[in-house]
Amino acid sequence: MSSKDFVQKAFREFYSSIREVPIPASISQREFAFFLFRERIMIRHKSFKNASVLKVFLSETAPSDVYYSCAYYENPEYEMDRKGWLGADLVFDIDADHIPTPCNKIHDEWFCKTCKFEGLGIPPDRCPVCGSQKIETKTWPCPLCLTSAKEETRKLIDILQSDFGFSSSELHVYFSGHRGFHVQIEAEKVKTLDAAARKEIADYVSAVGLTFRGGQRGEEPNRKHSDALALSNLGWGKRVKEGLQRFIADATKEDLKNAGIRKGFDIILQNRDKLIARGIGEGMWQSVKGLSTRTWIKLAESVASVQSAKIDSVVTTDVHRLIRLTGTLHGKTGLKKMEFLPSELEGFDPFKDAVAFKSGSVNVFVFNAPEFRIGDRVYGPYRNQAIELPTAAAVLLLCKGRAEVLNE
Known part of the structure; x- marks a missing residue:
């Protein structure tokens, strides 16, 4: 059995075993999309009437990734220009990929597909040797990365509650299943906001365009009570x-x-x-x-x-954005996208709370993997090593391209 077949089999067993799939509000007005294991293509413009029909589809297809639209449509199964946009949830995405941390240079790798030059840390837009934009990355979801993303999420929640007046019940907070968190608002008052309005909100939480008034360059105010910084109490x-x-x-x-x-x-x-x-x-x-x-x-x-909160503003401003479905598996880790209360953010443990596979084991050959934890057990580091691992740990390494299944 190939590594890809093993992971897809594990995903299929997961979707067949769960009682129900959490569904978004107004499911029949949402577009669904799926990334397939074998074909490595995305199927789009699907719609489902209810959770039961969706669960059957997931069990039969076992996709690597499941998405749905933040938008509501009259005809979600039609092509984009014929869907009939009705509104969209307000979505914020916080990803460790956009947050510089010391650990990036330890476990994140990138290499140029053109000249094969490679490096560590956050990948450049262009290869520093040949200038190619064909950069491939290998990231890793470590505790420090996720702690950094969690802190950005905490700041975002505080701004949304304190400055915009959203209540805790209006904020849906999720672990993405990989290296970040999502905050989603489904309230009626945000549904019809256009891209420009959403950009203003994104700029506000990111402190983009925030300026502080002072004297001209080289000039010092000579009054003791200066308006050098015009700071209000709001x-x-x-x-x-x-x-x-x-x-x-x-x-x-x-x-x-x-x-x-x-x-x-x-x-x-x-x-x-x-x-x-x-x-x-x-x-x-x-x-x-x-x-x-x-x-x-x-x-x-x-x-x-x-x-300020370090968000991906492109996600917030996109009124047609596809986002990962809650309760489904992330194709890069095998971990679940999980919802929790805003008050539970600090105590949320992705490497325990989002683990999907609770039993079984498999023999794998690990090429290179840093130390990591699943549940209460620590694994690694491994380099060119054959080892039997629990399914959850093995799936993480297989999804990350750090290992392959050993066939007896």
């Missing part, structure tokens, strides 16, 4: 104020350097209380001599960057 103004207070209270010289500050370290570190109380609290930005407007703006920009 939205980003409030966030930046509170963020500045926390940052200055605990900042080290190295923190200031990382924030883009090049001088005046002692002025900041020796006047923390005054800067927090009068500078930030009362807006008296020039209350401490020697601290320029440009320094305040640098600090504010750094704080805003840290507090």
Whole structure:
């Protein structure tokens, strides 16, 4: 049995064994799409009347990936220009692929399909040797990557609740099944938002276009109560104020350097209380001599960057976007896309809560794999090694192209 056949068989057994498939609201108005194991093609423009019909299709077809549209259509099975768009959910995608972490350079690989040059970490847009855009990547879902993605999700949820007024019951939070999280809003008030409106929301949560008013370049305000930073007590103004207070209270010289500050370290570190109380609290930005407007703006920009949510804005603005169906398996890991409450984000454990295969084992030959955990057990690291692994661990390696099934 080939590795691909083994994984597809495992997926088919999973879909045949589950009682039901979680379905989105108004299932009959959604377009469904499926990526097939053998053909490596996507089937689109499918529709289903109910969960039972969908489950039968999944059991018989056993696709590697299952998607549905964030959009609602009059005729979801028609071609795009004939579907009849009725509205769409508001979707946010947070993926570790877009978040630089130290571990990227340890477990993520890329190579140029043209000249075969290879490297570690986040892949370039073009090969640095031959300039080709044919870059292939091998990523890995490690705990540090997912912790970083989880923190971005936490910030996003806070902004959506505090600044936009969405309730916890309106926010559907998911583990994607791979290296990230989704936040989805199905409320009527967002359904008819066009792409431009959704881009404004995406820009807001990402702090794109956020500016801080100050004097002209080279000019220092000479008033003690300066409007160097026009920060309100709402939205980003409030966030930046509170963020500045926390940052200055605990900042080290190295923190200031990382924030883009090049001088005046002692002025900041020796006047923390005054800067927090009068500078930030009362807006008296020039209350401490020697601290320029440009320094305040640098600090504010750094704080805003840290507090913003790193989302894939293309997903949010696309009113026809296909998204992975909850409860289905991710073809790159064999883990499930899982929904949980916003309050459960911190405690959610993807390597335990999203494991689909609970029994069985298989002999595999592992080419190269870092240390990883499934459930409470740690595996690896492996290099050119034959080993018997539980199905869940083996499927992860097979899906990642890190191993192959050994046939007796």
